[in-house]
Amino acid sequence: xxxxxxxxxxxxxxKVKEIxxxxxxxxxxxxxxxxxxxxxxxxETLERTWTSLKQVMKKGALxxxxxxxxxxxxxVTNSCEYCIKSHSLAAKKKGATDEMxxxxxxxxxxxxETNRLVEGYQVEVDEIYK
Amino acid sequence: xxxxxxxxxxxxxxKVKEIxxxxxxxxxxxxxxxxxxxxxxxxETLERTWTSLKQVMKKGALxxxxxxxxxxxxxVTNSCEYCIKSHSLAAKKKGATDEMxxxxxxxxxxxxETNRLVEGYQVEVDEIYK
Amino acid sequence: xxxxxxxxxxxxxxKVKEIxxxxxxxxxxxxxxxxxxxxxxxxETLERTWTSLKQVMKKGALxxxxxxxxxxxxxVTNSCEYCIKSHSLAAKKKGATDEMxxxxxxxxxxxxETNRLVEGYQVEVDEIYK
Amino acid sequence: xxxxxxxxxxxxxxKVKEIxxxxxxxxxxxxxxxxxxxxxxxxETLERTWTSLKQVMKKGALxxxxxxxxxxxxxVTNSCEYCIKSHSLAAKKKGATDEMxxxxxxxxxxxxETNRLVEGYQVEVDEIYK
Amino acid sequence: xxxxxxxxxxxxxxKVKEIxxxxxxxxxxxxxxxxxxxxxxxxETLERTWTSLKQVMKKGALxxxxxxxxxxxxxVTNSCEYCIKSHSLAAKKKGATDEMxxxxxxxxxxxxETNRLVEGYQVEVDEIYK
Amino acid sequence: xxxxxxxxxxxxxxKVKEIxxxxxxxxxxxxxxxxxxxxxxxxETLERTWTSLKQVMKKGALxxxxxxxxxxxxxVTNSCEYCIKSHSLAAKKKGATDEMxxxxxxxxxxxxETNRLVEGYQVEVDEIYK
Numbered sequence: 001x002x003x004x005x006x007x008x009x010x011x012x013x014x015k016v017k018e019i020x021x022x023x024x025x026x027x028x029x030x031x032x033x034x035x036x037x038x039x040x041x042x043x044e045t046l047e048r049t050w051t052s053l054k055q056v057m058k059k060g061a062l063x064x065x066x067x068x069x070x071x072x073x074x075x076v077t078n079s080c081e082y083c084i085k086s087h088s089l090a091a092k093k094k095g096a097t098d099e100m101x102x103x104x105x106x107x108x109x110x111x112x113e114t115n116r117l118v119e120g121y122q123v124e125v126d127e128i129y130k
Numbered sequence: 131x132x133x134x135x136x137x138x139x140x141x142x143x144x145k146v147k148e149i150x151x152x153x154x155x156x157x158x159x160x161x162x163x164x165x166x167x168x169x170x171x172x173x174e175t176l177e178r179t180w181t182s183l184k185q186v187m188k189k190g191a192l193x194x195x196x197x198x199x200x201x202x203x204x205x206v207t208n209s210c211e212y213c214i215k216s217h218s219l220a221a222k223k224k225g226a227t228d229e230m231x232x233x234x235x236x237x238x239x240x241x242x243e244t245n246r247l248v249e250g251y252q253v254e255v256d257e258i259y260k
Numbered sequence: 261x262x263x264x265x266x267x268x269x270x271x272x273x274x275k276v277k278e279i280x281x282x283x284x285x286x287x288x289x290x291x292x293x294x295x296x297x298x299x300x301x302x303x304e305t306l307e308r309t310w311t312s313l314k315q316v317m318k319k320g321a322l323x324x325x326x327x328x329x330x331x332x333x334x335x336v337t338n339s340c341e342y343c344i345k346s347h348s349l350a351a352k353k354k355g356a357t358d359e360m361x362x363x364x365x366x367x368x369x370x371x372x373e374t375n376r377l378v379e380g381y382q383v384e385v386d387e388i389y390k
Numbered sequence: 391x392x393x394x395x396x397x398x399x400x401x402x403x404x405k406v407k408e409i410x411x412x413x414x415x416x417x418x419x420x421x422x423x424x425x426x427x428x429x430x431x432x433x434e435t436l437e438r439t440w441t442s443l444k445q446v447m448k449k450g451a452l453x454x455x456x457x458x459x460x461x462x463x464x465x466v467t468n469s470c471e472y473c474i475k476s477h478s479l480a481a482k483k484k485g486a487t488d489e490m491x492x493x494x495x496x497x498x499x500x501x502x503e504t505n506r507l508v509e510g511y512q513v514e515v516d517e518i519y520k
Numbered sequence: 521x522x523x524x525x526x527x528x529x530x531x532x533x534x535k536v537k538e539i540x541x542x543x544x545x546x547x548x549x550x551x552x553x554x555x556x557x558x559x560x561x562x563x564e565t566l567e568r569t570w571t572s573l574k575q576v577m578k579k580g581a582l583x584x585x586x587x588x589x590x591x592x593x594x595x596v597t598n599s600c601e602y603c604i605k606s607h608s609l610a611a612k613k614k615g616a617t618d619e620m621x622x623x624x625x626x627x628x629x630x631x632x633e634t635n636r637l638v639e640g641y642q643v644e645v646d647e648i649y650k
Numbered sequence: 651x652x653x654x655x656x657x658x659x660x661x662x663x664x665k666v667k668e669i670x671x672x673x674x675x676x677x678x679x680x681x682x683x684x685x686x687x688x689x690x691x692x693x694e695t696l697e698r699t700w701t702s703l704k705q706v707m708k709k710g711a712l713x714x715x716x717x718x719x720x721x722x723x724x725x726v727t728n729s730c731e732y733c734i735k736s737h738s739l740a741a742k743k744k745g746a747t748d749e750m751x752x753x754x755x756x757x758x759x760x761x762x763e764t765n766r767l768v769e770g771y772q773v774e775v776d777e778i779y780k
Contacts (some may be wrong), residue, residue: 001520002252002520003345003349003352003357003361004252004356004361004362016188017189021155031258034253034254034255034256035253035255038252039196039247039251040251041251042365042366044445045247045365045366045369048442048445048446049243049244049247049369052438052442053240053244054238055434056174056233056236056237056240056438057237057240059235060229060235061229061230062199062230062233062237066196067233067237068233069192069196070199070203070237070238071237071240071241072239072770073200073203073204074203074204074207074238074241074245075245076766076769076770077208077766078207078242078245078339079242079339079598079600079765080245080248080339081255081600081769081772082248082255082259083241083244084769084770084772085255085259085260085523085772086256086259089258089259090524097191099191100192100521101523101770102190102565103186103190103192103299103562104188104192104197104200104525104770105562105563105680105766105767105770105771106186106562107186107187107192107197107200107201107204108200108204108770109186109207109565109602109763109767109770110145110182110183110198110201110763110768111201111204111208112188112204112208112757112762112763112765113163113179113661113762113763114179115208115210115213115690115762116726116727116755116759116762117165117175117179117759118165118210119210119725119726119734120722120726120734120751120754120758120759121134121165121169121171122132122133122168122734122735123164123165123168124733125164125212125213125215126161126163126164126216128161128219129216129219130291130392131322131650133738133742133748134649134748156271156329162300165353171752172752172755172756174323174756175755175756175759178572178575178576179759182568182572185568186455186568187563189545189732202380206379206380208263208729209379209690210729211379211382211466213378214382215393222393222442228393228394228431231380231393232393232432232435234380234393235376235377235380235435236434236435238376238380239376239377239435239439240373242372242373242376243369243370243373244369245372246336246337246365246368246369247365247369249336249344250332250336250344250361250364252344252345260521260522261616262511262512262620262780263512263605263608263609263612263621263685264511264621264622269561270435286605291516293516294513294514294516295508295511295513297468298511298513299511300449301511301622302623302625302626303490304626304705305507305622305625305629308702308706309504309507312500312698313504314496315694316499316698319488320399320493321487321490321493322459322464322490322493322497328421329452329456329460330459330460330463330497330498330501331461331501332493333460333670334463334464334497334498334501334502334505335445335501335505336465337464337467337468338502338505339599340505340508340514342513342519343501343504344481344506345519345520346516346519349518355413356438359450359451361450361485363446363451363457364448364452366446367446367452367460367464368460368464369446369449370442370461370465370513371461371473372445372468373439374425374439374443374473375423375464375465375468375470376476378425378473379470381394381425381428381491382392382393382394383424383425383472384406384472385424385472385475386421386423386424386473386476388421388479389475389476390651390652410586421584448724458544462640465639466639467634467636469635469639469728469729469730473640474639474640474642475642475653482653488653488654490641491654492691492692492695493692494640495637495640495641495692495695496692496694496695498636498640499634499636499695500633501627501631502635503633504629504631505599505632506596506625506628506629506632507625507629509596509597509601510596510604510621510624510625510628511625512601512604522772524771524772529755542758551776551778554773554775554776555768555771555773558772559767559774560686560769561771569742569767570766571776572760573760574723574724575753576753576756580749580753581747581750581753582719582750582753582754582757586697586719587753587754587757589712589716590686590754590757590758591760593724594724594727594757594758594762594765595761595765596763597727597728598727598761599764599770600709600765600769601775602775602779603761603764603765605780606776606780609779611676611769617711619710619711620711623706623710623711623712624712624717625705625719627706627707627712627720627724628720628724629719630702630703630707631721631722631724632724632728633699634685634699634703634733635724635725635728635730635733637656637689637695638730638732639730641654641685641688641689641691642654642688643684643685643688643732644684645684645731645732646681646683646684646736648738648739649735650735
């Protein structure tokens with residue numbers, strides 16, 4: 001038995017129900033994803049996370065599609081299956097082509113490699129970077 | 131005494147010297163960064179890494195500046211000081227504004243957070259993502 | 261075919277059998293969990309791990325329930341499904357309420373976020389912390 | 391030259407200045423730590439992070455001292471020097487004894503070890519944990 | 521629906537087909553593993569990765585079996601199920617005994633533990649190591 | 651002020667002093683490294699770690715030099731400066747050549763890269779690996 005069960009829309013209390021509706025409206029989807037249904041076990045966390053994501057992922061100096069690609073890049077680095085799958089889909093919905101995704105994955109692979117080459121060789125930071 | 135010392139330009143063997151010159155020309159810099167000087171201890175690794183980076187970081191469906199931002203995002207996730215500093219500078223040289231960097235950092239923070247919320251609540255992948 | 265199969269209780273050699281019985285008695289369970297059955301492929305590792313865990317997780321300045329919450333926090337950070345599930349259950353058995361688990365998860369999320377904000381902004385350690 | 395410089399109190403704009411004062415008051419300190427001075431480069435991130443931390447770290451089912459110990463545990467797992475140092479000090483200010491810190495570190499070590507033993511032996515989740 | 525589907529041998533374009541044949545010949549297998557079928561979505565990445573692996577994993581000062589054990593060690597540390605399973609099998613094919621695998625796993629566990637003890641206690645690098 | 655100070659040899663209590671002497675004898679060194687001096691703050695952890703390392707790192711199906719290379723590989727993956735430096739030196743003392751270290755670093759880089767390519771492309775485990 002899982003420790004936390006998803007809070008289905010039909011069980012949702014007022015504040016949670018309100019956020020569920022906002023998520024569906026903002027994302028143009030008909031069902032609340034499991035991530036939010038699980039967070040709803042702790043309404044405070046559900047609200048803080050939704051509010052933060054809206055702020056962080058909105059269009060700014062970076063377009064939302066670029067922000068989603070960065071999100072997938074981090075999730076790939078951390079091996080988070082749920083986030084890789086959901087944010088890859090979100091990236092595509094926001095305009096990412098498969099080619100953009102593949103190029104991002106190649107960059108993520110190289111970065112994870114050179115991050116470790118730096119450690120293995122204990123590379124000291126050059127003066128111009130300090 | 132460090133296990134590996136940087137191979138200074140004056141010590142560089144032919145193949146290494148050739149790559150050093152190419153790096154300086156491509157990056158429009160006058161000194162070879164420590165990362166390459168350390169990799170030069172293993173010429174095979176120096177060559178493979180330089181060749182791979184040229185291929186992976188070139189302009190494609192994604193612009194080089196976006197690729198650098200993704201590179202920093204991964205390096206931040208992995209706490210690689212050398213890579214964070216050097217690729218942040220590279221991103222700026224390729225056109226990233228401070229605002230773009232700050233927005234990328236905010237996304238990296240949120241992604242690292244939600245990646246773990248997914249784990250804590252053991253969120254199952256929705257059918258639409260499979 | 262898996263490289264290592266679980267060593268079932270019926271196959272267990274003397275030293276392994278002894279540890280299996282101790283685990284079941286200490287945890288008040290009727291079946292040895294898969295973790296221990298897999299470690300039993302290397303009796304030396306089984307013994308060292310069980311002995312270490314008994315020492316590290318016993319009541320001290322911190323109560324066992326707090327130690328389990330810390331264990332889950334690390335396992336969430338490392339995305340270890342087995343450890344998250346088993347230690348969340350252990351935490352509950354030792355007195356953790358769902359509210360305590362949810363608050364711990366929220367802390368883990370924030371910590372993983374601010375750990376990376378520190379890296380992104382390359383924050384220097386204040387004198388008072390050194 | 392660092393990409394981002396700390397925003398000193400004397401340079402702080404209104405919203406930032408307000409948050410700086412709140413941080414100093416809440417923590418009973420006379421100088422704003424570098425973490426916040428760096429985040430102040432992006433006032434939106436400074437505000438969101440401060441607000442989130444106040445909510446997540448307040449006394450609830452878990453006492454603030456326990457939350458700080460969990461924060462250090464995650465920071466140790468992620469090798470974040472700034473966070474380890476600052477939150478270890480915060481934990482002590484909130485009542486953690488050195489013994490509590492040492493026991494927490496021992497748990498973090500063991501958890502990071504067994505998280506990998508699970509992976510090495512590809513341990514399957516027991517039915518009772520699902 | 522997955523974002524990227526495996527490119528089956530029957531769909532493979534010329535360059536990809538060529539690499540598929542080389543992989544099967546080099547590994548003495550009759551079917552191309554899923555890893556390569558997925559990478560084939562980006563022929564450039566398929567080629568670069570195959571070429572790099574051939575260079576990095578060949579017999580040198582270290583035997584291929586030792587290189588595979590190191591590969592598994594890293595994959596265990598990063599919780600990469602696919603890599604743990606595939607490279608554990610590769611290690612066995614290249615001569616690793618179960619005992620060697622078990623001893624490697626024990627080392628990986630200890631290293632992940634002491635890496636964090638170092639962080640928890642903020643151990644300074646001794647002069648003789650600098 | 652650091653939370654934990656190294657316990658110098660002159661301050662060492664009986665059990666700690668005993669372990670210090672054993673470490674120096676076993677490693678043929680004249681000064682106890684900082685790692686052990688910091689662990690000595692918690693004699694139980696000092697003893698458990700020293701005992702575990704002796705068991706795990708001894709000659710078995712794998713030679714000590716190979717075990718040290720694996721230790722460095724994990725430490726590089728986790729960016730643990732202290733462990734990278736100290737275990738690289740230990741590897742050399744046990745017979746590792748610079749060439750062996752460089753080849754290990756190259757493997758670590760590739761493994762960290764392909765671990766993420768697997769995640770980015772969400773590669774499913776082949777039947778023959780299950």
